[in-house]
Amino acid sequence: MVEFILERASYWAIIGLMMIGLFISFSAENLIKRLVGLSIFQTTVCLFYVALAKVDGGTAPILLPEDSPYGYAPPVMEGADGLTDAPSERFAELVHVYSNPLPHVLMLTAIVVGVATLSVGLALIVRIREAYGSIEADELREMDIEAAEAQEAEAARDLKEASA
């Protein structure tokens, strides 16, 4: 049992961080804190992918000299055909075990998406602060309710004037 838990330590850490991020993004009233929670959540997704990519005993996915047919010289670019032709034979020749590089590459894209989201969110917070003078969600809600009530009252007054 202990072994089972410890073997998956990285996943437990990821789950813990993920829950922390999710909780902050739901419960915080301060909009910046919400965004921080969201960022933690998105970053743990990256951690999750990177943890998935790990192969037992695998090293970083950069070809070592023994595995590269070209030694240290840059490989000749063969394009798509070179990559897809009989990949299994190519794997069998490898001396070292490598981790899977694809999830790392995917997460590069996800990080870009995360940065874009964060910047759009911060820009929105700046605008909210300009329009409301506050970045606390509960205060914003109160102000909206007050504004709506004032609008209703004004409409009722207009209605009376129009009928008079």
Place this chain on the structure above:
Amino acid sequence: MILETVLSSAPDWLVAHAAALVVVFPLVAAPVLVMLPGGRVPWALTILTTALSLIAAMVVLATVQSTPVGYISYAFGNWPPPIGIEFRIDAMNAMIMLLVTFTALLASIFSWPTVKAELATEKLGMFYGCFLLCFSGLLGVAGTGDAFNLFVFLEISSLATYALVAMGARRDRRALPAAFNYLIMGTLGASFFVIGVGFLYGATGTLNMADMAERLPALTGNRAVQVGFAFIVVGLGLKAAMWPLHQWLPNAYSYSPSFVTMFLSATATKVALYALVRFLFTVFQPEYAFEQASFVWIFAPLGIAAMLICSFQACFQTDVRRILAYSSVAQVGYMILGISLATAAGVAAGFLHLFNHALMKGALFMAVAGVCLTYKGTHIRDFAGAARSAPLTMTAFAIAGLSLIGVPLTAGFISKLQLGYALFDSGWWWAVLLLVFSSFLAVFYIGRILQAVFFMPPVDPRKLPKESPIILLIPLWVLALANLYFGVAADFPIGLARDAAVAALGLEAFR
């Protein structure tokens, strides 16, 4: 018939690359627009771009219909599919692409008067650039055959959407918190989707959807696959505004600029719903035990809850755009109910309703935009007596409203009828009763607006809304007449929906 003409007259390069060009046109045009000054030029370019995309989408649909395999596969950069990114388009995507491009063309024609009234002129280039990014993201989601690529396109469209919604701040500052909440919820949804894709990738070792579908049957008992399924359903459900996950939608729709509301209501949730169907039926198979359980215990109850609860909520709203927004969530409920049957008839009914709902909600939000051009209010009382001063706009509104209720001779009736048939076929007669009941609720909330518009005297005779300008009336009436036409001669949408269902379920039942 039009489709064949377009296909035969299209140049070779367009036919060969149509699948990619649908997305590439707006993606390339967007940064160009951002650099342009304000004024009419960005608007004209937007119309041009959406028209080009529409032509490409028609070519795609015609090609798909004429190929014997039933799908076209476009490998980007000539990298062969399981490794490279592939656009894989069958009848289902082609229909969604046609719907999105068609609505976008009408929306961009109609946009000028409302955008001019609601936004600062010098920002128009940026605004239309954002719109085109959102548009190309939606098309990318519809086109792609790669699970991770779908996430990227989903985020392209969502990020542009957050900015677009926030543009409503000039009219009402509540647009800003609405956009922020949408950002939080939307990003959580997208992250859930990515986590799900991660689980599937871990279990199958591929990201290509078709490849994944081939490898999954051996892994149905795998816990990672089931967890991935759950994450994907929640993530895409959030984007599609499936019932308890719809909280972002009413605010985002009521405070964003009229043009954005109109475009989003007709396309954004539809595309997310398509992605959900793609995963439910193509990547996973409806025969899997955990998926059948999710149909019975998640989709059907949530669909029914959406159509009842949100229709009720719509009855108690006083703002016309909020009524329509809640009604949108209810309509998503109908679609989900159809899909949850997991029969060809049910899925076809869901897709038919998806198509028709885009027509009617598009027309309704366009008419509302026309009315609030003169005076900004969208409260029901602002609409009192509007039929006297804006008869053309309001007649179109009435037609689309009746279609939303599902009155015979309108498109809404056809799709509810098909849904009813599909429910009866599966023996869910009690769901038919609930369907009829929620249509009565629609009578109530649409009737309340129509009563104010047609039978109540204006609150303030000096503040009557003017008739909409002609540039707004043309796309509005195109949609309104489409609602009537497809209510009588429904062969075209029904054919599309059946082909889509066949493509989703891989059946030959309807052919």
